[in-house]
Amino acid sequence: MLKLFNTLTRRKEKFVPIEPGKVRMYVCGMTVYDLCHLGHARVLVVFDVIVRHLRALGYEVTYVRNITDIDDKIILRARKNGETIESLTERYIAAMHEDADALGVLRPDFEPRATESMDDILKMIGELLDKGYAYQGENGDIYYSVSRFEHYGQLSGKKLEDLRAGARVDVDEDKRDSLDFVLWKAAKPGEPAWPSPWGEGRPGWHIECSAMSTECLGAHFDIHGGGMDLQFPHHENEIAQSEAATGEHFVNYWIHNGFVQVDKEKMSKSLGNFFTVREVLARYQPEEVRYFILASHYRSPLNYSDDNLDKARGALQRLYTALRGSSPDAGAGPVAEYVERFDAAMNDDFNTPEALAVLFDLARAINRARDAGDPQLDALVATLRQLGGRLGLLQSDPDVYLRGETSDGDDSDDAIIDDLVAQRQAARERRDWAEADRIRDLLAGQGIELEDTAEGTRWRRI
RNA sequence: GGCUGAGUGGCAGAGUGGUUAUGCAGCGGCCUGCAAAGCCGUGGACCUCGGUUCGACUCCGGGCUCAGCCUCCA
Numbered sequence: 001m002l003k004l005f006n007t008l009t010r011r012k013e014k015f016v017p018i019e020p021g022k023v024r025m026y027v028c029g030m031t032v033y034d035l036c037h038l039g040h041a042r043v044l045v046v047f048d049v050i051v052r053h054l055r056a057l058g059y060e061v062t063y064v065r066n067i068t069d070i071d072d073k074i075i076l077r078a079r080k081n082g083e084t085i086e087s088l089t090e091r092y093i094a095a096m097h098e099d100a101d102a103l104g105v106l107r108p109d110f111e112p113r114a115t116e117s118m119d120d121i122l123k124m125i126g127e128l129l130d131k132g133y134a135y136q137g138e139n140g141d142i143y144y145s146v147s148r149f150e151h152y153g154q155l156s157g158k159k160l161e162d163l164r165a166g167a168r169v170d171v172d173e174d175k176r177d178s179l180d181f182v183l184w185k186a187a188k189p190g191e192p193a194w195p196s197p198w199g200e201g202r203p204g205w206h207i208e209c210s211a212m213s214t215e216c217l218g219a220h221f222d223i224h225g226g227g228m229d230l231q232f233p234h235h236e237n238e239i240a241q242s243e244a245a246t247g248e249h250f251v252n253y254w255i256h257n258g259f260v261q262v263d264k265e266k267m268s269k270s271l272g273n274f275f276t277v278r279e280v281l282a283r284y285q286p287e288e289v290r291y292f293i294l295a296s297h298y299r300s301p302l303n304y305s306d307d308n309l310d311k312a313r314g315a316l317q318r319l320y321t322a323l324r325g326s327s328p329d330a331g332a333g334p335v336a337e338y339v340e341r342f343d344a345a346m347n348d349d350f351n352t353p354e355a356l357a358v359l360f361d362l363a364r365a366i367n368r369a370r371d372a373g374d375p376q377l378d379a380l381v382a383t384l385r386q387l388g389g390r391l392g393l394l395q396s397d398p399d400v401y402l403r404g405e406t407s408d409g410d411d412s413d414d415a416i417i418d419d420l421v422a423q424r425q426a427a428r429e430r431r432d433w434a435e436a437d438r439i440r441d442l443l444a445g446q447g448i449e450l451e452d453t454a455e456g457t458r459w460r461r462i
Numbered sequence: 463g464g465c466u467g468a469g470u471g472g473c474a475g476a477g478u479g480g481u482u483a484u485g486c487a488g489c490g491g492c493c494u495g496c497a498a499a500g501c502c503g504u505g506g507a508c509c510u511c512g513g514u515u516c517g518a519c520u521c522c523g524g525g526c527u528c529a530g531c532c533u534c535c536a
Contacts, residue, residue, distance in 0.1 A: 043536045162464045163532065227536030268535055296475070301529065311474060315485050321499065353476050357484040367500055433495055451498050
């Protein structure tokens, strides 16, 4: 029985899908005006693992992750670069897909874009106007009237009065209430615009997600996710828009992941303390980044540091070392005891650190079985691979992983290493320990560690 | 100021009303030409003050500290 923490109720709840056996899930994706940073990577990986787990439980999942490809920052950036909005967004969409693929993130079933969803957006704004939840200001913008929506604040636990009291928003004369937000922005000269019954313009940020999710998944669906920072106002506004427009309950379970931090501070564009996925992948293997993300619970803060990435590397080396030397498809079935523990961890609000602990217990059991010549070895190895796969980990060939280089790794060439290892082996055979140790130290200086085993000498990059 | 969430051993990071998380690092041993990897063993923790309880790191209340949201943000 899967339990998950629902932001709406701030409690862990049993997951019951609207339609038995099926899950409809929407996650807020990226605004494509720059490269993905580690914060984006966390959203991608966390919800990827959630989808994988739901599928492993047998649910037929429809996973939608949108792309925001029109907004103020995109317009500004394109203008600054002297390029069209389309060329800018296409480039960063491609970059995002590369990053996501590298991290082993499965593609969503649908990836709608705001600019391709104008009909749905206009339709929903029209409904909100018809029902009196929206109004047009003097400047032509259409606003959502927050005070008309009875449950405003339910997701973020805020009251309208508190929000007004603490408001840091500039007072906009055009709005009836400072908390009202834009549904449709009237175009100013030179701005990209789409035709609408209320004049040329572009959608506000919040309406696109309401429109796209409703279009792809219906007015009422199971799970809506995104980063913590979207809880307010973005998701609050989505609820207000969707429920007002459709008259139906919008989403049953809201899932929000915690932030990536640097020096105990949120990693963000505005603070400038971010690391792009590419920067990190230049120094660490993609799987190490993925492990780093999953080593913390998805709702906890995740502190970025080289030390923590190094620990992820060390941890994966241990797991892959356990897998080494065993045939990948030995045909042995998984060992129920471990699968059950893994499932229990994942069913408890996607507790990936606990699930990883099961993997390490499995690694120890494998090493032990190997030493003892236990016939259960193949089954244990198969189990570790299978459970690792449930997290999108441990699917590489162990030797390839252990010898793996990062994209700006050292220049040492595998053939040269193999040659030195052979020379050292020859020295060892003539019991020339001094020469053998000299070669070993030489390689160690390049980050190559040797292991002498009964089957010969193995090497890996550390 | 309002509203959230968090404070665990050297580090990272789970969890639990009374019993080993896990990984890295440390220490002792086995193995090894020596190492490495692996195995066996081992030390070390629950911010603070009250309360509830036979018993709390775990529940409740106060305090302190940190982070986040209230403005674009994953």
